[in-house]
Amino acid sequence: MSVTTERQDPGPAAAGVRRSGGPPGTCRPAPGTPGRGRLTGAAPYLLLLPALVATVLLLGWPLVKDGLLSFQNLNMRQLIQHLTEWNGVDNYRETLTSEDFWRVTLRSVIFTAVNVVLIMLLGTLVGLLLARLGSKMRLLLSVGLVLAWAMPPIAGTTVFQWLFAARFGVVNWVLDALGRHSMANYNWTGSQFSTFFIITVLIVWQSIPFVAINLYAATTTIPGELYEAAALDGAGTWKSFTSVTFPFLKPFLLATTFLEVIWVFKAFTQVFAINEGGPDRLTETLPVYAFIEGVGNQHYGMGAAISLLTIAVLLALTSYYLRIVLRQEEDEL
Template sequence: MTVDSQGAVSTASTDAPGSAAGTSKTPPPPAGPKNVPKPPRGRRSLPGGVLPYLLIAPAVLSMAVLLLYPLIRNVVLSFQQVGRRELITRKPEWTGVENYTELLGDSQFWTVVVRSVVFTAANVVLIMALGTLIGLLLNRLGKKMRLVLSLSLILAWAMPIVASVTVFRWLFDEQFGVVNWLLRTLGLSGYEQHNWFETGFSTLVIVMILLVWGSIPFVALNMYAALTTVGSELYEAAKMDGANGWRTFWSVVFPNLKPFFLITTFLEIIWIFKAFAQVYAMNLGGPDRGSETLPVFAYIEGQGQFHYGVAAAISVLTIVMLIAAMSFYFRLILKQEEEQ
């Protein structure tokens, strides 16, 4: 302890190292390399905005080759007259919009359009309703029963189209069909060798059963997966408020899974509207072309009647209808995002 000239007392700690010399140590330099390595000259990294486009370039090129080019060729073909003579001479005749005007003025075309729209609407309503119910059932079952039901759904979904059509044709066969046998066993009359494919309406009903049976697994499994994202506390709150099953679904499940219902419904509309193999393989669009939908109508006009230009015009109009449905869907999606 020292006393200066003015009587002030100052102390210095003798325990701190270096205090005797009147100096203080500076902290050691940080560990690690002193110089940051620079990339070697001649190698430059790609700009950040270019790399994503390079990554998606193979997929875009594949889609352009497999989808865009055939679509352009189909649009060009729709403005041409291509029949047997043009196939032999390889000189198609340009007709402008004649194929479209012929179709739009054809009552048979509009009959097929209405039939396709009604057929699609009936299928989608049944698929979404039954698929949602089965999805809710999967969410309530135990592990073992859920596994059994899930495997059954996957097996139905994985069955090839031609094989499933063959099974359904056998089920509704006129002479050896299981459906006729079952109805006769139940005591119903008039089903002795009943022909279920006698009319276009009955044929489409059988096709509808086939499509619903094959599409329910997709909706049910996706519904179950979506339900796992809904918190259990929401169900408990609804139960405490005295809500029944329907009220719980409408007030808790549906608002939280509204995007799921929108995208699934939209995918089912596309799937059913463009369904071809099931309708054609069931009864070749008959009888008397009474079970034709737009894809089958285009195929028969092209391959059966050799009106390839008209068939191309039918397919273009089908794409336009699907684009109209897509625009409606995207408008709903944008509206929902604005509400959020």
């Protein structure tokens, strides 16, 4: 005896709420009715809204004010009397036709390139060392890196000023003890090269932890089976690095280099605090040059123009670097 059960038509209402292709029991709102889909579409924008508002208020509005200021003749007299004297593009014309600006720009680019190369090279080596160390030594080295990274820039600069002091500095004392008696009272901030040497050591020391720790984190994502396969193929340490480690770390290295270019190029605290751009303004980079021309010489409109030109130079450098990165990615594809 067989019992035949008739299947009832669910009707338009039930058909409208059943999700097509989904498992039984799952449903979605009928078209034209408000539901979770519309709320989900707006949620990302609502979450981004506070960050966008903060960015506009903290970065966008000061940039607009700086742009307006760059078209004004503003010194101490206009500032006290609350006068607004528009001078058009005179500040930009005077800056772009100045040999000092282009000399400082070239110096800033070279300074950035040297620092970024040293940071990436040494940071990569320390990161690979972290991956090779045991757990206890890795923890000890990581704590030291974090402490160096967490030190405020002005505090680290003050420490380096003490280390390289002419009369009572530790560096001169050590060099004198090693037989370099001519370095007993050497003035490290007395020449362009030695001053830049201190600044470079300081910036590299402060930047290595960021590269090393992040690179070590990237190495933990590399599957161990790849190293085992490379070892079975007879690959040595260098071959294993070039065929396994480097391809995995390449995206990280490219992104980190991009960030370091921005960070080093806009470095102000270290350069200014060591010797205020001296001696004879020979160690000024573009951020320090803008500050001295604007605040130091009380040509605030000129300083604003140099600041915006500094941003333009940085954008040009980063866009050129991004073009190289994108071209390499296209070639690999």
